Amino acid sequence: MCEALNFDPAPCPEPAAGACIPMHHAFFFHGETLHLRPSGALFWPARNLLAVSDLHLGKSERLARRGGTLLPPYETQATLEKLDRELEMTDASAVICLGDSFDDSEAANGLDEDCRLWLTRLIAGRDWTWITGNHDPGPIEIGGTHRAELRLAPFTFRHIADPNEMAEISGHYHPKARLAGQSRPSFLVDAARLILPAFGVYTGGLRSDDPALVTLMAKDALAVLTGSRALAIPMPR
Secondary structure, rough: OOOOOEEEEOOOOOOOOOOOOOOEEEEEEEOOEEEEEOOEEEEEEEHHHEEEOOOOOHHHHHHOOOOOOOOOOOHHHHHHHHHHHHHHHHHHEEEOOOOOOOOHHHHHHHOHHHHHHHHHHOOOEEEEEOOOOOOOOOOOOOEEEOOOEEOOEEEEEEEOOOOOOOOOEEEOOOOOEEOOOOOEEEEEEEOOOOOOOOOOOOOOOOOOOOOHHHHHHOOEEEEEEOOOOOOOOOOOO
16 A cells, blocks of 8 residues: 655555556655546546646647637647547546636637537536636636636646745646656656646647756656656656
8 A cells, every 4th residue: 555645756556466557657756646647637436536737728829810820620629629628538527627728718718619628618617716817817608617726625726836835736847757758748757746648639748858857857857758647757857
C-alpha cells in the first residue's frame, strides 16, 4: 500500500498479474490520490471530479477573424468530443476548467449553435466551474459557476501558478516534454504544484526546459507525458 505523502514520485502499486493495467498515472499528492489521464485531464476519484485546462474553444475562428494562421475549422468540435469522451469514461459529477477555456470573449459568444448545445449538454447535471484565464477574463453567457480560483481542500485550483503556493493545481503554460525525440503534452508535478497540459486540440505548448518552467518547478519534478498511456519521467531540463 502506498503511504500518503505530499509528493510521491512513484506511481501507486501495479495491479496483480492478469489484472487490467491502467492507462493513467495514479499517485499521491498532499494526501489525495490523483489520476493523470492520457488525454491530459486530471481525475480526483475521492470527489469524482475531472479537471481540464486550456481548452481554447474557438481558436480557429479567432485566428481567422484576426488574420492569423488558419487551423482546421473543426478544432472546437474535436476538443468537445475529447472532453465528452473523458466525462463518459470517468462519469465525473464535477468539472473544473482551469482557464483559457475560450480563445477570447468573442470566441465564447460566437460558438455555433451545435457546439453551444453540445457544451450545454455536458454541463447539465454536473457541478461545473469555469476558472478565469488570461484569454477569457470575464464571465460568459453559458452555464456553470465562474471563479478567479477555487479552493477544495487540500488544493487550490487556478489558471497561473503562484510560486509561493503549495498544493496548487494550475494550467496556462501548455507544458510539453521530449522523449526519444518526440515532444508530447505533459503534466508537470513536484511537491508544491501540479501543472496540467493544454486539453484543447491545436493549442501548441511550452517545452519543459523553458526558463519559465525550470524556474517554477523543483529539481525533482516529474513530467507525465500524455498519449496512448500516461508515462512519468524526470522533467527534462
